[in-house]
Amino acid sequence: MPDRELKILLLETCPVRPGQEERAWSALKARFSANPVPAAWYWLFYPTWRGLTVAVLAIVFIPVMADYAGFSLRPESLATADSQLPGVYATSFYSRSAQAQVVWLNGMEPATDKPTYLDPTSVVSAPKGDPNSF
Amino acid sequence: MRKTLRFLILFLAFSGLGLGAGFAGEKVWVGLFLAQNQSPPFGVQLAPEGMHRQLHEVFGFKHYILLKAQEFGLRNEWEQWFVPRRDFFIRLEPLPRQPGEPRFVDYQIYKDGFIIAKGVYQPRDGTPLFINGPDFHQGRFIFVLDAR
Numbered sequence: 551m552p553d554r555e556l557k558i559l560l561l562e563t564c565p566v567r568p569g570q571e572e573r574a575w576s577a578l579k580a581r582f583s584a585n586p587v588p589a590a591w592y593w594l595f596y597p598t599w600r601g602l603t604v605a606v607l608a609i610v611f612i613p614v615m616a617d618y619a620g621f622s623l624r625p626e627s628l629a630t631a632d633s634q635l636p637g638v639y640a641t642s643f644y645s646r647s648a649q650a651q652v653v654w655l656n657g658m659e660p661a662t663d664k665p666t667y668l669d670p671t672s673v674v675s676a677p678k679g680d681p682n683s684f
Numbered sequence: 685m686r687k688t689l690r691f692l693i694l695f696l697a698f699s700g701l702g703l704g705a706g707f708a709g710e711k712v713w714v715g716l717f718l719a720q721n722q723s724p725p726f727g728v729q730l731a732p733e734g735m736h737r738q739l740h741e742v743f744g745f746k747h748y749i750l751l752k753a754q755e756f757g758l759r760n761e762w763e764q765w766f767v768p769r770r771d772f773f774i775r776l777e778p779l780p781r782q783p784g785e786p787r788f789v790d791y792q793i794y795k796d797g798f799i800i801a802k803g804v805y806q807p808r809d810g811t812p813l814f815i816n817g818p819d820f821h822q823g824r825f826i827f828v829l830d831a832r
Contacts, residue, residue: 628808
């Protein structure tokens with residue numbers, strides 16, 4: 551159906567009342583020309599100089615002040631632990647509840663009261679019949 | 685003017701909180717504790733209350749008997765030994781420090797004459813280092829390094 555016939559058909563079935571078109575246009579113009587009240591934080595969501603300033607402050611100023619305040623940016627546990635003996639496992643961690651650094655060693659033989667190799671040789675009883683033995 | 689003054693006061697106040705870390709680390713106190721659940725014999729020296737709480741949080745024993753302690757100056761940048769027992773001791777060596785940088789201490793733990801672990805530790809005020817040692821009878825040996 552051509553546009554002209556469609557327009558005639560529409561006018562016959564839905565006639566436009568006098569002044570209705572002007573009122574619609576004026577309402578639309580009024581809506582476009584009105585200055586909307588901006589939200590208080592609208593500048594946060596648009597690239598403005600004010601937003602850029604706040605962003606720079608947030609990125610630079612807050613971590614620096616936090617560092618001064620004691621919330622250090624460095625890791626809390628600065629102790630390292632490396633095992634040097636097969637079978638012995640070394641782990642280091644920071645205990646937040648104890649506020650202490652911890653080095654945990656696993657796999658060691660229990661300590662005893664027996665003489666060690668560092669004791670004087672006279673303490674260690676030599677097996678009989680072996681003159682080369684300590 | 686008032687804003688500048690307020691900023692200056694805040695800056696100085698927050699700066700003061702970080703001073704502790706700057707002055708910490710001139711000395712380190714090293715102690716060997718025997719942790720156990722049995723009641724300790726009369727007359728032994730126990731861990732101070734604050735340290736007891738920290739040790740209990742980590743190891744869970746009821747009593748911490750101080751066996752031997754020694755204090756080391758961290759300005760002496762050479763190796764120093766703490767030998768409370770012949771079969772379990774520790775070697776410390778304060779590493780050279782650049783001005784304005786934190787002090788680090790190299791440590792090596794020896795058991796039965798063999799080095800079993802080594803590492804680097806940064807002495808910090810209020811943050812001791814606990815080193816879990818071998819079991820002994822019903823308890824356990826624990827090294828404590830504390831910045832003074």
